[in-house]
Amino acid sequence: MQSQILPSRAALVDRIAMQFDYGQNLITLVGSSGLGKSYLAESFLTDKYPDFNKAFVKLTASTQEFDVVRQLLEHSFRSPLIDQKLSLSENFMLLHDEQACGPCLWVLDNVRHLTQELAEQLQKLAKSSRETIYILATAQQPQLLPESLDIHIEPLSVLESKRLMSMFYKDLPPDEDPIFNTFVAEARGNPSVLLSWQPQQQSLNLREQSSKVGSKSQWQWYVIALCLILTALMVALVYKQELKRYWTPTQGNEETVATAIDAQAVFEAPTTTVEKVEIENSVQPELPAEAPTQVETAPVGSILSALTETKEDTTNNNNTLSEQANAAEEANVDSTPATLSPVKEPQYAEPEALTGNPWYLSRSDDEWVIQLLAVTESEIAAGFMAEHNEVVTQQFTVLRNGRTWFVVTTDAYESLASAKQAKAVLPEALRKGQPFFKRMSKIKQEITQSLGN
Template identity: 25%
Template sequence: MSMIHDGAHMVQLESQTDILDGLQMFTRLDSNVICVEGEKGSGKSWLAQRFLNTDKKIQTLSFLICLPTQTAEQQRSVLLGQLLSDSFCTGEETLLESLSVFRKDQECKATIIVDDANLLAEQLLDELAQLVLAAQQNPLWQISVILFAKPNEIDESSLYTDPKPEFKRIAISPLTDNEATDFIDQFVIPVAHIDSDKKKQAIHSAAQSVVKYPANLLALSESHKKPVVCWVKRSLIALIIILLALGGWSWWTSYQARVQDQQTETDVIESTEIKQDDTGTLANQTSAATTSISGAESTLSEDQEDDTLPLAVTDKTLTVGDESDSEQKRVVVPSKVVDALLDGDSPKDAKVSNDEVTSAQASSVQKTNRSLKGDQLTLADDALLAVPAERYTLQLAAVTKQDEAINFIKMYDLDGQVRVYRTVRNQQSWYIVTYQDFASIKATREGAQELPLALQKEQPWPKSIAQVHQEIERAK
């Protein structure tokens, strides 16, 4: 088996290659039930992925990733959707009944691969056994079932089918010392970006104390990974600190200005009160002189106040350049804004205006990668054809009408997250809703488990991009 990772070279493991050769031999000679048993982390999913990518002689492949939340009906529908992709199956009939109807007098060569088969429904395990027994009696059929599970999780004696098919068992053993060394040097160390000889030696030493399964060896590099500097995160933190500092400085200067204005106003009031008291005392002593002096002071005070006051505020607006109303637009500055600017505060009206401008700008941004334009469905044939054929995707739904596809996308709020393409089955158009694309089966399984529970009940199943390309070309 070969293991590939971004930044790592291909690793050929002889023991895993022998298992693949055995699987190909069992599936090509006759119809069989093969159980591949291995502990957690032994590479069962890698084997399944490699078998899907290398066996080119199989006409039909059906792949099922078992999940704890799946029922027998959901698992059956996933398998039938791949085995009979050109036919419409309700999933209410058994696997054998459906194939007997649609492939009765036709040649049928298929391999069914089930990952995490220990989660397979007992009823469906019986149906798979019945399907293999029927294929052994039909010269036009050759159907094999490969079950990837933990040791002793699949027992053929628990089947209700009689007679029971013989289970071919293949055990996944730990890697040999030489294979483990090659795996660490060519896969684990490049993946972890380790360049220190001391760390490399530490990983090799730690490998002697663990069971030499691929997952266990990969876990050794977790404590020795080269730290990745996230410059984006640091830049955002620095930007936030700068904005907080600017905001604090702006608030402090505004606060100091308000305090100074309040102090000035208090001093003026106290000075006025003192002058009034002095004037009252002087009036009691010399009323006549006080009256004349007060009149003179009043006249002088009014003249001085007229000189010191600013120009009267006018409601007229200012214009720049030509004052012609027909050619120029006047810039109007409301009085509230002027008062707020003089006080050093942010005007409420200006804030509202800025919010409105921001909202208007946000509403004008056009969203991309949408599956819906209004109430119209947008097909993503070109985008899917651009995806490499060796990748995988999750099929969420298959319907015969555009309205049904639109309702499905709106129901689960999937606009912008899915890609829809059209294909033809039995001279009828079908609209297939797909979710993202993944580099491996493991990533596909993780993607299915991350979907909302309501969406998982719609029975999403993995589908190779190569098959998607074929179905798109079929509709052209």
């Protein structure tokens, strides 16, 4: 037995051995993660049945089925020649006929990664093998192996939790320590949590905590001051931009536009002299010699009337243009009648009716078939069956995710071995599609679920 094991765990090891002696060849140790199932299985393998051929296989998500078969047979026989095309039970029987191996003890850790076919092979060997084979498996859920006896492993008590920690830690706090008692209580008897105890991080130093609190508060004040300064800078920058936008100084040296007649001259008396007009027009370029040099002053009344007429003409022209534009727009609207197309409502395809299922429901659960094709269109399935009419095929339909699937299989076979023999003689075109075996009970379950939907 391993050097460090608690009394309750040692009693559980003896109980497993007693169940094996009573004739139960397949036992599963069930418990949640961290309760020590693997450690207990290793203790059982080390302590019990020293004359047996022993094998310990740890399963993971990447473990292949052939790797499990190879490890079990290599630990049971001497230099075995394993045929990859045969199952575990068939290889075991052939090797046993060549050389007797003696009784075997196999331990499989974490059997939730075990395939269904390999689980059935283990059950078959444990039940009807010529040699005595004891199989101990560990799992987090019960009933993973068919016809297996599930033994549940319980969490440790508070007393055993402290005893387990004393095996791995030399200096533990006294039982009256509140931090230590809280840690043990919150661990809830889980060995993996108990062995994660770190004494240097569980000490209570008030002086160190007060210094940490002071430094933390000081840094908080620094952060608040920095945030206030950044906020003030942002406000000042925005305020400066607004000032530049609304208070931009105007240029004082704007150029004045010279006019032929000053605006003030319009409102003066009509006795404006010719000399004043000549002074106003002095900025204009000189006229040729042939042109008359005298400038006559127009009366004020004629100037005002001319300005009024010009304004009225501009207004009338603008009104005329707007009326013409409105008339053209109305003509375009009348000439192109609006055509509104009705909005099409989305149409949803309804799943087709489930057909071809009564034949499968009438078969035995232990029969096997070879699945050849699975499509969502009935025409493809019908064409496939018509093309490969040299093989007896059947079809069933199931509903998955709102769509109807048409599945084409071969005829039913009494056992998996018969199905494998039939697969070997299938035409080359069907074997290229990588067909696989399917149990009739699984098909019935899928059909029943589809009918329930």
